[in-house]
Amino acid sequence: MSELLAIETSAEACSVALHIGGETRERFVHAPMRHAELLLPAVQSLLADAGLPLKRLEAIAFGRGPGSFTSLRIGIGVVQGLAWGADLPVVPVSSLAATAQQAADYSSAEHERICVALDARMQEVYFCEFLADGEGIVRRVSEERVCSPAAVGTDPDQPFIAVGNGFERYEELQQLATKASASCVDAWPRAGAIIKLALDWLQSHDPLPPARAQPVYIRNNVAVKPTAD
Amino acid sequence: MRVLGIETSCDETGVALYDGELGLMAHSLYSQAHIHAEYGGVVPEIASRDHVRKLIPLLDECLREAACGRSDIDGVAYTAGPGLVGALLVGASAGRAIALSLNVPAVAVHHMEGHLLAPLLEPNPPEFPFVALLVSGGHSMLVEVAAIGEYRVLGETRDDAAGEAFDKTAKLLGLGYPGGPALAIAAESGDPDKFSFPRPMTDRPGLEFSFSGLKTHTRNLWHKHSNEDNAQADIAAGFQKAVVDTLVIKCRRAMQQTRCGHLVIAGGVGANLQLREALSRAGRKYGWGVSYPRIEFCTDNGAMIAFAGYHRLLAGQFESEVILAKPRWPMKDLGTLR
Numbered sequence: 001m002s003e004l005l006a007i008e009t010s011a012e013a014c015s016v017a018l019h020i021g022g023e024t025r026e027r028f029v030h031a032p033m034r035h036a037e038l039l040l041p042a043v044q045s046l047l048a049d050a051g052l053p054l055k056r057l058e059a060i061a062f063g064r065g066p067g068s069f070t071s072l073r074i075g076i077g078v079v080q081g082l083a084w085g086a087d088l089p090v091v092p093v094s095s096l097a098a099t100a101q102q103a104a105d106y107s108s109a110e111h112e113r114i115c116v117a118l119d120a121r122m123q124e125v126y127f128c129e130f131l132a133d134g135e136g137i138v139r140r141v142s143e144e145r146v147c148s149p150a151a152v153g154t155d156p157d158q159p160f161i162a163v164g165n166g167f168e169r170y171e172e173l174q175q176l177a178t179k180a181s182a183s184c185v186d187a188w189p190r191a192g193a194i195i196k197l198a199l200d201w202l203q204s205h206d207p208l209p210p211a212r213a214q215p216v217y218i219r220n221n222v223a224v225k226p227t228a229d
Numbered sequence: 230m231r232v233l234g235i236e237t238s239c240d241e242t243g244v245a246l247y248d249g250e251l252g253l254m255a256h257s258l259y260s261q262a263h264i265h266a267e268y269g270g271v272v273p274e275i276a277s278r279d280h281v282r283k284l285i286p287l288l289d290e291c292l293r294e295a296a297c298g299r300s301d302i303d304g305v306a307y308t309a310g311p312g313l314v315g316a317l318l319v320g321a322s323a324g325r326a327i328a329l330s331l332n333v334p335a336v337a338v339h340h341m342e343g344h345l346l347a348p349l350l351e352p353n354p355p356e357f358p359f360v361a362l363l364v365s366g367g368h369s370m371l372v373e374v375a376a377i378g379e380y381r382v383l384g385e386t387r388d389d390a391a392g393e394a395f396d397k398t399a400k401l402l403g404l405g406y407p408g409g410p411a412l413a414i415a416a417e418s419g420d421p422d423k424f425s426f427p428r429p430m431t432d433r434p435g436l437e438f439s440f441s442g443l444k445t446h447t448r449n450l451w452h453k454h455s456n457e458d459n460a461q462a463d464i465a466a467g468f469q470k471a472v473v474d475t476l477v478i479k480c481r482r483a484m485q486q487t488r489c490g491h492l493v494i495a496g497g498v499g500a501n502l503q504l505r506e507a508l509s510r511a512g513r514k515y516g517w518g519v520s521y522p523r524i525e526f527c528t529d530n531g532a533m534i535a536f537a538g539y540h541r542l543l544a545g546q547f548e549s550e551v552i553l554a555k556p557r558w559p560m561k562d563l564g565t566l567r
């Protein structure tokens with residue numbers, strides 16, 4: 001029986017989950033800017049309540065982004081530290097997939113695209129489309145990208161579910177959401193969903209060494225080089 | 230007690246192991262300076278991203294070098310500030326989590342306390358009390374050190390830090406980034422007396438610094454003379470001498486005022502050879518002992534953080550599971566060891 005810890009801090013929520021004895025326990029708070037304060041006490045209490053020492057885990061799974069750079073790195077810094085200290089491997093999971101998984105868990109609609117749009121600030125969203133497979137696990141059917149709300153380019157005439165705060169915060173996406181068969185604008189990536197996706201990933205992959213606990217930012221144009229004058 | 234130190238406050242990722250009996254066992258450092266050079270200064274987001282990539286490989290390297298295992302670590306010290314918040318958070322998150330996973334205490338270290346104590350890592354460390362001249366990229370101050378944790382700031386800069394003045398002047402002269410070492414090299418072939426430079430804040434009493442007037446003076450000189458032969462080297466040499474002279478005058482005043490017998494130089498500008506020589510000369514002339522860290526421990530490194538953290542942990546200080554990052558953290562708010 002594989003025991004996993006999961007950490008997800010890529011957005012405004014801070015969550016931690018423990019998979020033990022076939023069930024998942026999760027701590028979740030919506031607490032923007034408070035990850036540094038809340039994350040480790042949550043890890044500590046979750047492990048203590050389960051009476052499970054860190055070393056007994058099989059791996060640590062984490063939301064690898066995309067998302068808010070700073071909170072994402074707090075989570076990944078913690079994953080690196082825990083994994084390095086306890087000599088555990090890690091499992092990266094897309095935070096957009098974890099958000100989509102939320103919707104898949106609550107809606108039974110199969111064959112329906114799950115469109116995830118999370119606010120990326122600067123008038124952009126992180127966007128990706130998923131389909132749930134026969135086991136209810138979401139599979140990516142488009143590239144993860146960061147783009148303006150007008151440029152998500154999804155086909156509004158094929159049935160879809162609108163997921164994430166991007167559909168609430170930008171007018172173009174609010175309009176798109178009116179055509180969705182269902183919408184779930186307050187879904188956040190959660191550690192419980194990270195566990196589910198990590199267990200699936202581990203069926204066909206080996207977990208990775210701690211140094212591979214790395215963020216995926218998608219937005220990579222963060223500075224401009226000065227041109228010679 | 231064996232302490233793992235982690236430094237990520239700016240553009241250097243540093244990791245070290247300090248042992249109370251064996252001393253410094255190993256240290257590993259990665260400098261991002263060449264990456265930021267293309268931007269003409271530190272880009273905070275790029276710095277944070279690079280720390281996340283480099284930290285684990287450096288931790289592995291450091292343990293290998295020290296030939297010790299994780300279970301031999303008795304405490305973790307990480308830089309909690311001052312510095313770039315995103316960069317600080319990388320080392321703070323990982324450092325605090327390592328302590329949790331090893332079930333050992335963690336302590337949040339003040340970056341400037343690290344710099345200040347770096348000379349104590351050398352053989353024949355200075356005895357307390359001493360006066361420290363702290364001259365780095367973000368700070369310039371004179372501090373009276375009665376004991377570890379007991380600091381009295383005697384004077385600070387009113388505007389630019391000494392290292393910042395070196396960096397800005399080097400940029401002005403087209404010498405690139407980081408400017409301090411580049412300017413020092415350029416100055417070697419210059420005549421420091423070709424142009425005259427002010428010695429700021431030396432004509433009135435007090436231990437405060439100000440380097441912005443010197444910067445303006447240098448800019449005016451450069452605009453007037455930039456197409457003259459050797460102007461770049463001459464101005465670099467004159468600027469460097471002005472900074473060094475000013476620092477020497479202030480140090481002498483601080484030594485007289487405190488009646489301390491020992492001066493310690495720390496921080497990146499402490500790597501400047503002219504400054505080291507000038508202060509050694511002053512020490513011989515006026516009878517003070519003078520100590521410096523080795524050149525590589527003048528700029529940011531993990532060793533100084535492991536060392537400062539060791540003393541705080543030894544005194545029983547430690548923090549809860551909260552990850553501390555304080556981009557602004559005045560030295561006067563730093564707690565004593567008791």
Ligand SMILES: Nc1ncnc2c1ncn2[C@@H]1O[C@H](COP(=O)(O)OP(=O)(O)OP(=O)(O)O)[C@@H](O)[C@H]1O
Pocket residue numbers: 239311312340344364365366367368391392393395396407408409410413496497498499500501502527528529
């Ligand atoms: N040989 C040198 N001569 C003059 N200045 C130097 C020399 N070597 C390094 N410096 C300066 O030292 C500074 C870097 O020092 P350090 O790493 O201590 O500063 P920092 O960590 O950026 O700032 P702080 O420690 O105040 O937060 C830079 O401004 C650099 O130009």
Ligand SMILES: [Mg+2]
Pocket residue numbers: 340344365366497528529
């Ligand atoms: Mg420094």
